[in-house]
Amino acid sequence: MKKKTKTNLTETKSSTRKVLVTILMGSENDRPAMVAAEEILKNFEIGYELKIISAHRLPDRLKEYLSNIEERGIEVVIAGAGMAAHLPGVVASHVKIPVIGVPIQSGALNGLDALFSIVQMPSGVPVATMAINGSKNAAIFATQILSLKYPEIREKYMKFNNENKQKLEKLIN
Numbered sequence: 001m002k003k004k005t006k007t008n009l010t011e012t013k014s015s016t017r018k019v020l021v022t023i024l025m026g027s028e029n030d031r032p033a034m035v036a037a038e039e040i041l042k043n044f045e046i047g048y049e050l051k052i053i054s055a056h057r058l059p060d061r062l063k064e065y066l067s068n069i070e071e072r073g074i075e076v077v078i079a080g081a082g083m084a085a086h087l088p089g090v091v092a093s094h095v096k097i098p099v100i101g102v103p104i105q106s107g108a109l110n111g112l113d114a115l116f117s118i119v120q121m122p123s124g125v126p127v128a129t130m131a132i133n134g135s136k137n138a139a140i141f142a143t144q145i146l147s148l149k150y151p152e153i154r155e156k157y158m159k160f161n162n163e164n165k166q167k168l169e170k171l172i173n
Helices: 028-043 059-066 087-094 112-119 135-147 151-172
Strands: 003-007 010-014 019-025 047-052 076-082 099-104
Touching (some): 019 087, 019 135, 028 099, 028 135, 059 087, 076 087, 087 099, 099 112, 135 151
Parallel strands (some): 019 076, 076 099
Antiparallel strands (some): 003 010
């Protein structure tokens, strides 16, 4: 069973499994670009929560949310952001767990501004950066990170990887 609450610009949605991943975005407008991450995590049966918290409009709420993220058992953050794309970097500056940034296609530069913003993090504040609208790969990367610790996730990841290889081999033969 899923629970969902919505207040102003913050939304929480979590699965019933132990939550290991947080999917963050700054706006409901970012949601379509992040759906693929949810689908991958569901397919791998990895518990996740979805939060909408703007780094610009709700900085105190974001800081409060991040203040105990590790103690709550979150091990990876996927943060999607468009245009100025500060969310992944702000998150990375507050946590010591992997942060995966997803630049979202938006605005006059179609996501290039977000890509450059996320990929150019200063030394010591790393953010793994995916392609524009690359939330599917972000979730797959989160799965790879978690598979180092959780054998059941590794088993599912290896099966997924082998199935993808078999599909490709069928296409080229």
